Amino acid sequence: MARYTRLTEPIALITLNNPPVNALSSAVRSGIVDSVSQALKDDQVKAVVFCGENRMFSGGADIKEFSGSMSGPPLVRMIHSIEASEKLMVAAIEGVALGGGLELALGCHYRVANTKARLGLPEVTLGFLPGAGGTQRLPRLTGITAALELITTGRQISAQEALQLGIVDQVTEGNAVQAAMELALSVIGQPLNPRRLSLRPPVWSADVDSVCEVALARVKQHSRGAMAPVACVQAVRAAAMLPYSKGMEKERQLMDTLFRSSQARALQYAFFAQRNAGKWSLPNGARWNNTKARDVQRVGVIGLGTMGRGIAVSLVKAGLSVVALESDAKQLESGKKAVTAMLQRDAQRRGVGSPLHLLTFALSFHQLKDVDLVIEAVFEDMNLKKRVFSDLCKVLRAGTLICTNTSGLNVDELAKVTDRQHLVVGMHFFAPAHVMKLLEVVYGSRSSPEAVAVAMALGKRIQKVCVAVGNCPGFVGNRMLKLYMDQSLYLLEEGATPEQVDQALEEFGFAMGIFKVADLSGLDVGWRVRKASGLIGPDIDPVNPSRWRLGQRYCPLPDMLCQQGRFGQKTGRGWYLYNSPGSKEAKPDPEILNFLEDYRLKYGITPQRISSQEVIERCAFSLANEGFRILEDGIAAGPEDIDVIYLFGYGWPRHRGGPMFYASQVGLSVVLEKMEHYHRIHPDVPSLEPSRLLRRLVAEGSPPIQQWRNHIKNLHSQL
Numbered sequence: 001m002a003r004y005t006r007l008t009e010p011i012a013l014i015t016l017n018n019p020p021v022n023a024l025s026s027a028v029r030s031g032i033v034d035s036v037s038q039a040l041k042d043d044q045v046k047a048v049v050f051c052g053e054n055r056m057f058s059g060g061a062d063i064k065e066f067s068g069s070m071s072g073p074p075l076v077r078m079i080h081s082i083e084a085s086e087k088l089m090v091a092a093i094e095g096v097a098l099g100g101g102l103e104l105a106l107g108c109h110y111r112v113a114n115t116k117a118r119l120g121l122p123e124v125t126l127g128f129l130p131g132a133g134g135t136q137r138l139p140r141l142t143g144i145t146a147a148l149e150l151i152t153t154g155r156q157i158s159a160q161e162a163l164q165l166g167i168v169d170q171v172t173e174g175n176a177v178q179a180a181m182e183l184a185l186s187v188i189g190q191p192l193n194p195r196r197l198s199l200r201p202p203v204w205s206a207d208v209d210s211v212c213e214v215a216l217a218r219v220k221q222h223s224r225g226a227m228a229p230v231a232c233v234q235a236v237r238a239a240a241m242l243p244y245s246k247g248m249e250k251e252r253q254l255m256d257t258l259f260r261s262s263q264a265r266a267l268q269y270a271f272f273a274q275r276n277a278g279k280w281s282l283p284n285g286a287r288w289n290n291t292k293a294r295d296v297q298r299v300g301v302i303g304l305g306t307m308g309r310g311i312a313v314s315l316v317k318a319g320l321s322v323v324a325l326e327s328d329a330k331q332l333e334s335g336k337k338a339v340t341a342m343l344q345r346d347a348q349r350r351g352v353g354s355p356l357h358l359l360t361f362a363l364s365f366h367q368l369k370d371v372d373l374v375i376e377a378v379f380e381d382m383n384l385k386k387r388v389f390s391d392l393c394k395v396l397r398a399g400t401l402i403c404t405n406t407s408g409l410n411v412d413e414l415a416k417v418t419d420r421q422h423l424v425v426g427m428h429f430f431a432p433a434h435v436m437k438l439l440e441v442v443y444g445s446r447s448s449p450e451a452v453a454v455a456m457a458l459g460k461r462i463q464k465v466c467v468a469v470g471n472c473p474g475f476v477g478n479r480m481l482k483l484y485m486d487q488s489l490y491l492l493e494e495g496a497t498p499e500q501v502d503q504a505l506e507e508f509g510f511a512m513g514i515f516k517v518a519d520l521s522g523l524d525v526g527w528r529v530r531k532a533s534g535l536i537g538p539d540i541d542p543v544n545p546s547r548w549r550l551g552q553r554y555c556p557l558p559d560m561l562c563q564q565g566r567f568g569q570k571t572g573r574g575w576y577l578y579n580s581p582g583s584k585e586a587k588p589d590p591e592i593l594n595f596l597e598d599y600r601l602k603y604g605i606t607p608q609r610i611s612s613q614e615v616i617e618r619c620a621f622s623l624a625n626e627g628f629r630i631l632e633d634g635i636a637a638g639p640e641d642i643d644v645i646y647l648f649g650y651g652w653p654r655h656r657g658g659p660m661f662y663a664s665q666v667g668l669s670v671v672l673e674k675m676e677h678y679h680r681i682h683p684d685v686p687s688l689e690p691s692r693l694l695r696r697l698v699a700e701g702s703p704p705i706q707q708w709r710n711h712i713k714n715l716h717s718q719l
C-alpha cells in the first residue's frame, strides 16, 4: 500500500499505492510508517521523496474508514514524525493533494507540484476540519486570510496559485518526482528547522480578531447552519494566537465534536450518494457496467428559450458540436445573441478561447439530419412536443436518440409518436441549465438501456450530476415537490405567513424558502399547468373558489394571486413584495397578510399558531413519505438517488444529507408516528397517509439507509 524504492544513492522514494485516488487508508498509513522507518535506518539515504501511484498524490484520508472503527497509525502522529525526521522529506505532487494528502505534504520539508496538480483542504465539505495539522500548518505558510478562505470553503487551487500562496516551493511542467529529487539533491544538508512549519510561531497580527470575525460572519451566512465552517474559523484563529502544540489541542477538540456529529455523517453520505448515482440500474437489470454508451459528438437543441439556451451552452462548453434550432428568425436571433454572449463571457472568465465555432444556428429541421442526439427544449406543452417529435423522425438518421427536456410530461406518450420508442428518453434539466448541476435522465417503458447509457454519459460529459429515474408525473423531483408545496400552502391556510414558513425552512438549511423559490420561478408557470390538468376550469367560481378538487383538499391561494397579476419577481409582486419587477429582494407584503386573513374569514378557518417544528415536519416528512412511495413504485433505484436529486436540484441542505437520509436520522418510527398524527388531523390530504414502505421498514426494525435497497427488493418480489 506504500512502496519503498531506493533511487540514486542518497534518495528513497515512497509511493502511496491505493487506487484510484491513493486514499490514506490504514494500510497506506502503515505502509508509510514502515517505509519511513526503513529510510531512517538506511545510512545511505539522506532524503525521502513521497509520491502517488499513477501520478496521483493523494485524495486524502480514506472516507470509508470514518464510519467504522479507526485502526492503524494515526495520521496526525505519522505526519508529525515525518516533519520531525532528521532526514529531508520532499512531497512530489501530481494529480491531486487533497485533505490528509495535502496535510502529509505540509508535513514534508519541501513541496514540488506538477503544473496540472490541484491542491486543497476539502474536509469542510465532509463535515470536518483539516484535522491532521492542516489548520495549524497552512496558516503558518500562507497567513491567516488565505488559510481561512481555503479551509472554510474547501476550494481546490491550481499548482500555480499554490506557488503564489507559498504552499508549494516549486512548480514543474515535467515529472514532479524527478523535480523533487533534483530539489532534494540541491538542499540536502541544509538545516531543516526553518522548514518545519510546526516550529514557526503563531501567525498573530493586529487585525486577527477582525479578520476572523469577518470570516465567521461570511461562513454563517453561507453555511446555513453547518457546523464545520464555523469550527474551521475557530481552529485557524488558534493558529494565530497559540503556539503550535496548543493550536493542535484546539484542532483536536473541535475535530472530536465534528467527528461525532450527524452533520458529518450526512455530508459523507452525500459524498458517496453523489458518486453512486452514476452507477445507475434499471428495473430490467440493465446497469451502468453492463451497458455500452455509444459516442455522441454532434447534438441538436430544439428551442432557444431559457432552457434551450442553457443546454446549448453546457454542451458547447464540453466541446460538443451543437446545431441550435428555432422556429422563426426573430426567436433564433435573440437566442443566438444570448447563447453567444453567455459563451463569450464564460470563455473570458476562464481565460480560454471562444468555442463559438462549435455552434450552428438553424431554422430548418433538415439541418439536424446528421446529429447523433437531439434535445428538444420547446415549451412544456404535450401537443407541441408531439409535433416536434414526429417532425424530427422525418429527418433524423435511424439511430439518432431523441431526448425531451421536460419537467414532468409523460415520456412514453411522447415516444409513441416516434418511429423509435427505444431511443426516446427524458432529460430533465434544471433552470438555469448551464448552472444547475442536476440532470434527471428519465427512462420510459420502451427506452433501451443503451439510450439511457448514452444520456447518462452525455450528462456526465457536460458535468451534470445525473440520476436515472422512471417515468411518472413529475418524475422524482417534481413529484415530491408538489407535496412539499401543498403542505406549505395548507400551512398558510391554517395560520402561517409565507415569511414564517420560509424562515423555518431557511433555518433548517434550505437555500431559499419555498415561497421565495415560487416567486423566483414565476407563479404563472404552475397556474398554467393546473389549468392544463383540469384543476382550474370554467366551472370554478373565481370569487369563492372551491377548496376541494378531484376528491381531495385543494388550496386555491396561488390561483387567486395569479388572478391579481401577482406572478412573483417578474411582476414585482407575488408571495412577497419587490422594489420593482425583476428585482430580487423579497420583502413581506402587508397586502398578503390582509389577503390571507380575508381568505380565512371567508372560508371560516380559525387561524392556528404554527410552530417552526410543524413547518419542518409537514414539509420534510411529506417529502420523505413520497420518496418512500417512489421507491415502492420503482421510480428511483434507491434512497441515495432521491437525496442526490434534492441536494442538487432543490436546495436541500447538504449537511442534512437529503430527505431520505434525514428521515433515517430522525428515526423512521418518529416519521411514521408524525405522519399518522398529521393524517389523522387532515384526513382530506391522502398524501399524508404513511406509505407502505415506511410502515414496512419500521415493522422490520428501521434498518439503516444503506440496507433499504434490499428491503425494497423483497417488497417488489412479494408484489
Ligand SMILES: C/C=C(\C)C(=O)SCCNC(=O)CCNC(=O)[C@H](O)C(C)(C)COP(=O)(O)OP(=O)(O)OC[C@H]1O[C@@H](n2cnc3c(N)ncnc32)[C@H](O)[C@@H]1OP(=O)(O)O
Pocket: 020, 021, 023, 059, 060, 061, 062, 063, 064, 075, 096, 098, 099, 100, 101, 103, 122, 123, 126, 128, 129, 130, 131, 132, 272, 275, 276
Ligand atoms: C480528517 C479528514 C481528513 C484528513 C481527510 O483527508 S478527509 C478526505 C478529504 N479528501 C476529499 O474530500 C477528497 C474527496 N475526493 C475527491 O474530491 C475526488 O474523488 C477526487 C478529486 C480525488 C477524484 O475525483 P474523480 O476523478 O472525479 O473521481 P471520483 O470522485 O469519482 O472518485 C473515484 C473513486 O474514489 C473514491 N474516493 C475518492 N476520494 C476518496 C477518499 N478520500 N476516500 C475514499 N474513497 C475516495 C470515490 O468514492 C470513487 O469511488 P467509486 O465510486 O469508484 O467506488
